[in-house]
Structure formats: C-alpha cells, structure tokens
Amino acid sequence: MSIKCEVTSVEPLACNTFRILLRPEQHIEFKAGQYLLAVMGEKDKRPFSIASSPCREGELELHIGAAEHNPYAIEVVERMKAALEDGTAIDIEAPHGEAWVREDSDKPLLLIAGGTGFSYVRSILDNCLSRGISQPIFVYWGGRDECQLYANDELMALAEQHANLTYVPVVETAPEGWQGKTGNVLEAVSDDFVSLSAYDIYICGRFEMAGAARELFSAEKGAECERMFADAFSFI
Template sequence: MQKVTCSVEALEEMADALWYVRLKPARQVDFQPGQYLLVVMADDDKRPFSIANIPNGEGTVELHIGAAPDNTYAMQVLKRMQEQGNIEVQLPAGKAYLRGQSRHPVILMAGGTGFAYTRSILQKMLAEGLHRPVFLYWGVRFEDHLYADEEINAWVAEHKELTYVPVVQNGNEHWQGRTGLVHEAIMADFPSLTGYDIYVAGRFEMAGVAREAFKEKGIETERLFGDAYEFI
C-alpha cells in the first residue's frame, strides 16, 4: 500500500451525522472500485473507510463517513481533517473489489454509509456500460439517510438494466417504500441467488447474518464479496 498525505478539499454534512469528504492526494494514487483506504491516526491506529468513487482525472478520493457525536472512532478523524486541513492515508486496501470480467448479474447490498463501497463499484460499471442486470439494495435506519437517492434515481432513469430498492428500517407514515432489514428484502425478491455476484458493505453483524441467509438461497460463496468476510 502507498502512504500519502491528502489535503481536505471538501468536508460537508450530507444528512444528520453523515459526512461527505473529498481528499486530494499529494501524488497520484490507484485503486480498484470497491477498495478502501486507511486513515493513519498513529502507527498503531489506522482506520478503514470505503472509497466512494473511481479513479478520476482530478485525482481525488471521496469518502462517506457516518459520525454521530458518540462515535469517537469517526469523529476523531473528522476533527483532525477540520483542524489540520490534511490527513495521512494508506491505500489501496481490500480484496472485495469489482470482478470486472464476470458476466453474472450483480446484487449490491449496502447498509448505511456502506453505500460508499457499492457506489464505487456501480460508478465503474456505469462508466463501462451496463451489460448485465444490476440490483442495488440500500438499507438505512431512517428515510433522510438516503442521502444519494436523487443521484441513484437519475442513474436508474438512464439505465434500464439498473434496479434500485431503498429499504428503510424505521419508516414513518409517509414512507411508501420497503421497510425492515435490507438482506430480508433481497431474500424476499429472489427465489434463488445461484449465479449472482453479490457485493456487501455495512456493519459486520449485518454482513454475517446476510451470508448465512444467502446460503439458504444457493449463493456460491466464491461469488459473495465483502471486506467484512476477511474478519468474520
């Protein structure tokens, strides 16, 4: 992995306790869609965050960070960015990147800011032209956490192969979409998961429960990708 200092070009709150960060590395970096970086807080303290974009001409790296006031792990990172205007990172990391040579239909499953991971993968597929069905399932606790809803719906309008299913765990009386847990929505919609490539990002507990559930639907474990599966 490369270690590089990045200037903080943008740090904006997208929704309550959800932050958009754009970094400009001091030199060119390379990564695969679906990989992550490590924010270096100290030699023995390196914190992972999914990269939310694909390599671009500006050389920037985007992050989506969930940082509630009681989440010191993420808040300390944001505070350092705000105070210093730069941050040291290592990248790329992660083995759950897009398998671009596959022609299997794809299911992208994100929980919360795990959407950053799926966004990078989806951006790459859109840039190359969708040649297979892609289903994006995004689970959040509250409707206003669907911070990229407008962007995704614009992609859906342009690409008939793309299906988007937002799932709100705690929907209010105005929410007309799916409710509950995101992996359960996938289980309900697909009689079988055999032959699909599935990419998962979110809390480790969610990823673990999804893996066991998807096995009941015939998922081939070699086609189930997620950084969490390196640790659980």
C-alpha cells in the same frame, strides 16, 4: 503505501454523515470497492471505503458516518476539518481490501449496503455505469430511516436513466408516503429473489450484517460463497 493528501472539502450530507474530498499528492491505483486507512497515529489507522470510482482522476471521496456514539469516526472527521482549515496534509495508506468489483465477470450484480456502507457500493456502481456494462445491477440500501439514505433521490434518478439498474431503498422506520420497502434490508433481498445462484454479490455494512448475509443467502438462496464479496469476510 503512505500518501499525503490535501483535504479540499468537508461537507455534511445528512444525519451526521460527512462527504470528505481528498487530493492525494500522487496518483493512486485502486479498484472500485477498495478502502483506505486514515492514519491517526503510528499504530492507529482507521479504514474507510473509497466512495469514488477509479475513473475519477486526482480525487478521493469518503462518506463518514460520525454519530455522537461513534468517536472512532468523529475523531477522523474532526482531524479532516482541522487539516482543511489549517491547510495541512493528512496521511492515508491505500489501497486495501479484496472485495473489489470483478470486472471480468458477466454475472448480474447485487449490491447491498447498510448505512454508510453505501460508500463502498457507490464506487462499484459508478465504475460499472461508467464502463457501460449491460448485465442487470440491483442496489439494495438499508437504513434506520429515510434520512440515513442520503443519496436516495440520486439513485432513483440513476435507475430511471439506466434500464439495467434497479434500486430498492429499505428503512426500518418509514415516513408517510414512503415509496421503498420497510424492514430489514437482507429480508427485503430474500423476499425479492427466488435464487441468487447466478449473482455476484457485494456487501458492505456492519460485520454482523455481512455474516448474516453470507449465511442466509448461501443456505436459503443458493448463492455461491466464492461469488459473495465483503471486506468483513476477512475478519469474521
């Protein structure tokens, strides 16, 4: 469904990552973990995870990583900035995606993000915390360096506030005094869990990361393929 949106904010988060706030002209029913398509042209529609939870009425939040080598994302950010300045509407199509959080499940949750794949995890996490679920939630967020983990302090604070939430940041290059893990985020998960057979696992990052997670966790950690969710699985 095509929907016009007002762009109300475009703000830098860190490391070429932008937070964009949209106000749709009509209510959008979506599930935590779904994505929208930014309509750039009739045959040019680009997917971005919705970072906000469905419980947030009247506003959609996006986190878009727009590094210099990624014109696919930069062009969308520039379109959003122009719409904000001109007061013009942008078109989106929503909702899309099958990797939404299964609210009827009482399994513990493992949420894994690479880079701005955190926007997907953010929606699911906000949804689960707002519903007051009691099962354990583990969030693993990986990036090249600390700068990429732009919500690190916020997540650490949330973990202190919620006894059932464990947050593990993972960077490839760690600064002095780094409090998280160093290396690959999937290896960090593999090191920390003997078995993943009891978990609902939600993953967002590069397609190759999602594919590697499915292969590694099912082969070595007993994860059930039907309880692993990632939109990438529809394409790989």
